[in-house]
Amino acid sequence: MLEGTHENYIVNVSVATVWTSPNSPRELDEPGLTNPVKLEEWLALLTKEKRLELCDKNLVQSQLLYGEEVLVTDKSEDWAHVIIPSQPSKKDERGYPGWVPMTQLQPITREFWEREKSAVVATKKGTLLKETGEPILELSYMTTLPVQEVLEDSVRVRTPHGTAYLKKEDITIYSESLGMKKENGTNIVRMGEAFTGLAYFWGGMSAYGYDCSGFAYNMHKAAGYQIPRDATDQAMAGVEISFDHLMPGDLLFFAYEEGKGRIHHVGIYYGEGKMIHSPSTGKGIEIISLTGTIYEKELCAARRYWQETEGPA
Numbered sequence: 001m002l003e004g005t006h007e008n009y010i011v012n013v014s015v016a017t018v019w020t021s022p023n024s025p026r027e028l029d030e031p032g033l034t035n036p037v038k039l040e041e042w043l044a045l046l047t048k049e050k051r052l053e054l055c056d057k058n059l060v061q062s063q064l065l066y067g068e069e070v071l072v073t074d075k076s077e078d079w080a081h082v083i084i085p086s087q088p089s090k091k092d093e094r095g096y097p098g099w100v101p102m103t104q105l106q107p108i109t110r111e112f113w114e115r116e117k118s119a120v121v122a123t124k125k126g127t128l129l130k131e132t133g134e135p136i137l138e139l140s141y142m143t144t145l146p147v148q149e150v151l152e153d154s155v156r157v158r159t160p161h162g163t164a165y166l167k168k169e170d171i172t173i174y175s176e177s178l179g180m181k182k183e184n185g186t187n188i189v190r191m192g193e194a195f196t197g198l199a200y201f202w203g204g205m206s207a208y209g210y211d212c213s214g215f216a217y218n219m220h221k222a223a224g225y226q227i228p229r230d231a232t233d234q235a236m237a238g239v240e241i242s243f244d245h246l247m248p249g250d251l252l253f254f255a256y257e258e259g260k261g262r263i264h265h266v267g268i269y270y271g272e273g274k275m276i277h278s279p280s281t282g283k284g285i286e287i288i289s290l291t292g293t294i295y296e297k298e299l300c301a302a303r304r305y306w307q308e309t310e311g312p313a
Contacts, residue, residue, distance in 0.1 A: 007071050007072050007073070008069065008071070008107065008108050008109070008110070008113075009069070009070050009071075009072050009080070009082070009105040009106060009107050009108065010067050010068065010069050010070070010105070010106055010108050010113065010160055011064045011065065011066055011067060011068045011070070011100075011104060011105060011106075011160070012035065012066070012104060012105065012106040012160035012161070013035050013036055013037040013066065013104045014036070014037060014039060014065075014066050014137050014138060014139055014140060014143075014206075015037060015039055015063055015064070015065060015066070015140055015205075015206045015208060016037065016063065016064040016065075016100050016101075016104040016105070017032050017033075017060055017063050017064075017100075017203065018060070018061045018062040018063060018064060018082065018084070018096070018098035018099065018100055018203070019059060019060060019061065019098060019099045019100070020058050020059055020060065020061055020098065020099070021099055022076055022077070022078075022079040022099050024058075024059040024060070024099070025059070026050075026053075026059075028042075028045045028046070028050060029042065030042075031045065033101045033103075033104075034101075034103070035101075035103040035104050036137070037104065039208055040208070043201075043208065043209070048281060048282045051201070051202065051281045051282075052202075052281050054201075054202040054203060055202040055203075055281070060202055060203035061096065061097070061098035061203055062084065062087060062096050062098060062203050062205055062214070062229060063203055063204060063205035063206055063214070064084065064100065064205070065139075065140055065142060065143045065144070065205070065206060066128075066137065066139055066140075066143050066145075066159075066160070067143060067144060067145045067159060067160060068084070068086060068144075069085065069086070069108075069113065070082040070083065070084055070085075070100070070105065071083040071085065071094065071095070072105070073097075075102065076099075078101060078102050078103065079099050079100070079101060079102060080099065080100055080101075080102050080105055081097070081098070081099055082097070082098060082099070082100050082105075083095045083096070083097055084096040084097075084098075084229075086226070087205075087217070087228075087229040088226065088227070088228045088229060088233065089228060089229050089230060089233060090228075090230075090232075090233050090236075096229050106160045112158070113146065113158070114146070115146030115147065115158075115176050116147070116175065116176055116177075117146075117147040117150075117173055117174065117175055117176060118144050118145065118146060118147060118173070118174055118176055119144070119145050119146075119147050119155050119157050119166055119171045119172070119173050120142060120143070120144045120171060120172050120173075120174065120180070121139050121140065121141055121142060121143040121144075121166070121170055121171055122141070122170065122171055122172040122222075123141065123169075123170045124141050124194060124195070124207045125138050125139065125140060125141065125207055126138075126139045126141075126143065126166060126167070126170035126171065127139065127166075127167070127170070128157075128159065128161075128164050128165070128166060129154070129164060129165040129166070129167070130164065130165070131163075131165060136159075136161055136164055137161075139166075140206035140207040140208060141206070141207040141218070141222070142206075142207075142218055142221055142222060145157040145158065145159055145166070146158040147173060148163065150173065151165075153167065153168055154166060154167055154168055155168060155171060155173065179224060180221075180222075180223075180224040181224055182223065182224035182225065182306075182307060183222075183223035183224060183306065184223075184249065184306055184307070184308055185247050185248045185249020185250060185269075185304070185306045186248045186249060187223055187249075188219050188220060188222075188223045188248070188249035188268060188306055189248045189249055189268060189269075189270055189271070189276060191219050191222050191223065192215065192219045192268055192276045192285070193276065193287075195207070195210070195215070195285045196276070196284070196285050196286065196287065197284040197285060197286075198210065198278070198284055198285045199283075199284050200212075200278045200279060200280055200281055200282070200283055200284065200285070201281075202281060204278075205217070205218060210278045210285070211278060212231060212265050212266050212267065212277055212278050212279070213229060213230050213231040213234060213266050214229075214278070215268075215277065215278040215285065216231070216234060216251055216266050216267075216268060217229055217234075219268060220305055220306070223249075223306060225305045225306060227305050231253060231263055231264070231265065231266040232262075232263050234251055234253070234266055234303065235251075235253040235263050235266070235301050235303060237303065237305075238251065238303030238304055238305045239303060239304045239305075240301070240302070240303060241302040241303060241304050242302070243299070243302060246269045246302055247269065247271075247304070248268075248269055248270060248271040249268065249269065249304070249306045250268070250269040250302050250303065250304045250306075251266055251267070251268060251269070251302065251303045251304070251305070252266065252267045252268070252269050252275055252290075252295075252299060252301075252302050253265070253266050253299075253300055253301040253302070253303070254266070254267075254295055254298040254299055254300060255298055255300040256298070258297045258298060259297065259298050259299055259300035260300070263300065263301075265277070265279075265295075265298070267295070269302070270287055273289055273290055273291055274287055274288060274289050274290065275287070275288060275290060275295070
């Protein structure tokens with residue numbers, strides 16, 4: 001939990017986009033700035049050209065999931081400058097920085113958000129429910145909320161909207177002191193396979209769209225490992241692996257100038273000379289063979305974050 005009470009906030013929409021500045025959003029981005037957020041409406045408005053601008057014009061930095069904690073360091077009219085402790089970055093030693101609309105954040109106290117057990121959405125999407133069974137919100141994969149009580153078919157959780165419920169079939173429960181179960185590399189790949197075909201989204205950190213490093217980050221998070229948010233940072237940590245000792249779940253990094261320039265992409269080694277990755281705007285998550293592709297020429301490094309271990313972290 002972050003120190004202090006007045007600077008502690010949580011996200012109160014299903015997915016909040018983290019912008020480079022309060023001036024970054026364009027007129028067509030309005031559905032992505034509201035509460036409740038109109039995420040699918042916004043994504044439908046974004047042509048390939050407008051999606052490319054999110055990267056090319058440096059408009060978007062990352063995304064946050066419902067209930068994710070942030071540290072607010074500054075406010076400007078209807079915007080908050082946030083630090084995201086759960087997304088490590090060289091941009092700020094405290095966590096990933098950026099701007100989020102204030103309407104998508106809610107202040108909390110340490111007592112409100114403390115937890116012994118957490119429920120994490122383990123299906124692509126899960127539904128947050130009222131006690132009556134009426135839906136409140138659709139939640140993305142890896143959305144994590146404090147558990148209040150485990151019931152027969154559901155779990156009562158604390159949320160920004162108050163007490164609510166998640167179906168047991170949609171979640172995994174873990175002890176906050178132990179963390180999520182650490183999986184091996186094969187299971188990292190298996191988790192990634194479920195998202196094959198999902199459209200690439202620059203800055204994406206949800207089941208509505210991942211960018212390349214967001215996909216790598218979230219599949220590792222699901223497997224019990226916290227890794228840096230961006231590909232360049234991911235390539236600087238972990239265990240260095242030689243290309244002739246690759247195993248499924250290892251991260252592969254690609255750089256311009258046939259591997260000698262700046263790192264621009266990351267994928268997850270799939271085995272048998274293949275990788276699973278979120279390639280670029282206009283494409284979906286795919287499993288491809290590296291042989292004969294530009295990726296074969298640009299491959300520059302490999303890192304391993306997973307461990308051959310079982311049980312809680």
